[in-house]
Amino acid sequence: MIRLFVVLVMAFAATHVQAVSFRVSDIRLEGLQRVSASPVFAAMPVRVGDTVDDEDVRGIIRSLFATGFFANVQIARDDGVLIIILQERPAIKSIEIDGNKAIKTEQLTEIMTDNGLAEGEILQRQVLQGIARELERQYIAQARYGATVDVEVNELPNSLVSIDIQVDEGSAAKIRHINFIGNELYSDEELLDLFELRSTKWYKFFSSADKYAKEKLTGDIENLESFYLDRGYLDFKVVSSQISISPDKKGVFITLNLSEGSKYTVKDVDLAGDPIIAENTVRRLFLLREGDTFSQARMTGTSEYITTLLGNAGYTNASVEGIPKKDEAEKTVDITFFVDPGKRVYVRRIEFSGNTKTADDVLRREMRQLEGSSASNARIENSKVRLERIGYFKEVTVETEDVPGHSDLVDVKYKVEEQPSGSVQGSVGYSEAFDVTLGASVRENNWLGTGKQVEFSINHNRFQDVYSFSYNDPYFTPDGVSRGFSVFYRSSDFTSANFGSSFSSDSAGATVNFGYPISEISFLRFGLGLTTQELKIGPGVASQIRQSPFFIDGVDLAYITQSDFEANSTAFNNLRTTPEFVLDTNAVTQSVLPPAEEPGFIDKFGNQFNSAIATLTWRRNTLNRGILATRGNSQTINFEATIPGSDLEYFKLTYDAQLFVPLSKQFTLRFRTKLGYGDGYGKQDELPFFENFRTGGIGSVRGFEPFTLGPLDRPAEQYLTSFAGAQDLNGDGINDELLGPVYVLCEDPGAAGQFANCTPGQLTVVQSQVSNRRIRSAGGDSIIEFSTELLLPIPFAEDTRSMQLVAFFDAGNVFTSNCREEQINCFDFDPSELRTSYGLGFKWLSGFGPMTFSLAKPLQEREFDDTKRFQFSFGAGF
16 A cells, blocks of 8 residues: 655645645544643644645644644655654653742742643743743843853653753842932932932941832832822923943943923812712812812822712712813813712621631621611721721721622621630749749630630739639620629738738629720720728838837737846857846836837728729720720720728729820831829828839839839838847746847937937837848829830731830839838929830730730839849730
């Protein structure tokens, strides 16, 4: 049988030769190894049954080459059978990329895979070369003009190849100079301040602003145009921009040719279209008036204000465009705001997603946009802010979606990201005085996803146990009235301590409170509680608590005379070797004690109290978040007073406020203050010492030990021993060892030594083994705190919503209007006595709960100040 081959050269035979045509009865493929038959048949323009001539053969060859799978194609005919003989291109065994840093290997691999270049695929050289050229263009876009990309294809056995891509990125060219031509109204320095790009400065070695990028230059030119348009120069334009590369390809020179034009003033402002809302109401939103210098920003702002107004009225698809019409001869401009309100839009459904823990009804009760009502951009956004403010979510986003087939209906969809709303806080400590100290608290602001707040805490150490439980339902009624209650029990016993404790007590109480919303951002809360408390004094009780000097109940005290003490001074120093030494003693009475100082709190009011306490709180809150806010402000005024007739009669008034002031996208100022004052009334002339204000530490004045600022108390003088001299106390005939102070009655104040300045007829202590008492913080009846924080960007952190880095300045102190003579650091309000500090702080809402760190330096350290430069607190979230 004769076999006729039709090769490629025959397809271009002379046109006078008559074309050979035949009917295809079958198609046979030869030479396929990796490529399946399907793409071959799909690419061929000929099917079985077609009549084929020379033109069809050329078409078959072109189509098969176009697939990129084949290096050679031959066509033959055996009677009616069309034979396609194919030589496949080699397959890729491996791809190696080396030398790239600025563009990651993963990115390059993904690009090549998307274009059919991957291990196991057929090699397409034109695609490979195209990717190499595109890679070079990418490096040029990054100002790496010296970058080169070399591609080497290595042939391997079995029709395989390996691809080696060698990248030489070079170094990024830096901007040597930015030059403006044609600017007469504004200097180069003023215009350069608008640019993100900057020329190279030796001291900005961490900045990337000197690296040229086409996208950055485009943005800078847009800023430049906006700058001139906002100042009335409607004809301003950048005529040309020229980018020059230094011969070594390491420097970039940018030249911008400017045409500033003339300044235009506003001649007339008009309203067109269908504003829907009363025209005089819309005109009040105009930011431009007749005679004003034209401003693109104010014209755009006016359009946005009108759009917002219409959106709040239900026309969420409204379009408002400001159209300027120039008069080049008079250099004036007429502005027309064209309003197209569109249809009024209604909300079909409100949907929530992402709330894996919080129930839908907890989110829905914060909604101010209701289903079935007209859509309002303000109510939709306000609902979003309320969700952010409750503190359960790290982020809240909202979007509206058109309902298919209904141009006047939308669905509002809120997407939330849950964050830890509770914490388990624990502390473990050790000191010689307290031994091991343990504390734990469990707080959940979103109990079981219901939005209710529950807290239980236990604290225990050698001297104190505290148990407390609180519960609050922020939506006790559907309209937002809250109800809560709390109970506590505290037992403390410092009477056996030897380190100079102030006081100890046992107390218990319960409180119920109700909150009433006044508006969207403010509420009132009223509470009523009952407390019972019993105070006990210890060996180091402060003088403001108990009069100094005083007797200890149930102890018989004794003293000796000065003459006996002086006559037996040698025996006093050798008690252990003088077993027969005995002195006469006398009972201590009030008449031989030094004159008493001012009575202490217990002396005046007793040590057992039952009181009813009422509280009234007003709060206004526009913060954008419940935790780690960055925008808005909050104010809280709290008044607390006991009900007349209670054992204690006093009041306290406090004011807390904070304000966030944005400086830029990256920097925000936070101002915080706390002011407080308290006093007694009725039968009580002072604030109870255990209700005093205290400050110092994290949350107040950082850099000082917690709660140590303000007045300090010295311990009261007291008589603790039941003997004054060496006595045979147990009747065994042996003098007992001297254990306590020796109280001696002064007889001759002119004597030398320790009796030189004594008072005749009064006791003095001449020998003591009692340790020095520690001076302790007493607190005060007024407090002043101020703090300024600069919220800083956090380097290398991708998600900063749950953390804040701040530079701070703190100031504050505690003052009192009832200073006692024996108190230290005690003064009425005096600005010069404010303690100040500065430093850095870091707050992180971590997976382990809220964590706070501060590193502070006090600006002045007074004699009795307790400073602590590094402080932290932490808890475990769940």
